[in-house]
Amino acid sequence: MNRNNIRTVVFLLMIVAAGTTTLALAQMKPEDAIRARQSIMHVMALNFGPVAGMAQGKVPYNADVVKRNSAFLDNLSRMAWDGFDPSTKDVKSAALPAIYEQQAKFREAAARLENEAHKLWEVAQSGDEAAVKAQIGAVGKSCGGCHESFRQKQ
């Protein structure tokens, strides 16, 4: 590895606590945790956009893209949550205080997205277009349900 890259890796290691092998967002500085969770959410949106368009008939249906993006969403849906660490509470972002005041409800909403995204991945393997489109709607609903209670209106 060259020097520039080693510097990058050293920086990255600062975010990896010894012994942990998760993304470990909760162990970052609050600003870094927020940037991480926002990046993850944004990449989710980038992947959900095209499949949402397919479910609404605004983008031609493409089973391969659904398979790829749903596998991606299945993974991404599990990554961001520990970035909503209480240490980030007082840093300005679109996250509402309700996240920290109603943690059980927030975790439930997060788990709903994880479950719906995982189901979408499963249904995508079947090739049943109608079932896939219905499940894309369910994923969208779980995004919106959580945003409704826990994110500042955009």
Next chain:
Amino acid sequence: MNRNNIRTVVFLLMIVAAGTTTLALAQMKPEDAIRARQSIMHVMALNFGPVAGMAQGKVPYNADVVKRNSAFLDNLSRMAWDGFDPSTKDVKSAALPAIYEQQAKFREAAARLENEAHKLWEVAQSGDEAAVKAQIGAVGKSCGGCHESFRQKQ
């Protein structure tokens, strides 16, 4: 879908040109394309951090995490490039003008990451720890090689 969610989906559809099923970063407004590519790069870094730590012996080796993160990196490594659209050239970011002046060299460096990340995913399936660690190094080298020429020093 509820109203808030429909609003989100409508926004997302704005970034999805009719008929395309890719992430279509090049068709966004320059600021949005930059935000998208930066988010993708950041999620790549979040996923590469732990495996880079394993390759350096600073994080305990975990074959399952390598499998998961390498599948992720394999996909992510192909997502960001069309976000480096010439339309983004004059918006401030860490991307250097060399990207647009030496497009063939940039594309080659991008393809190198894609190939190395794909190889990492392949090697991760084999369970050969030494080979996996060597390939993690190769991925890191392809990150650093591109950053060296095409990204402002951090």
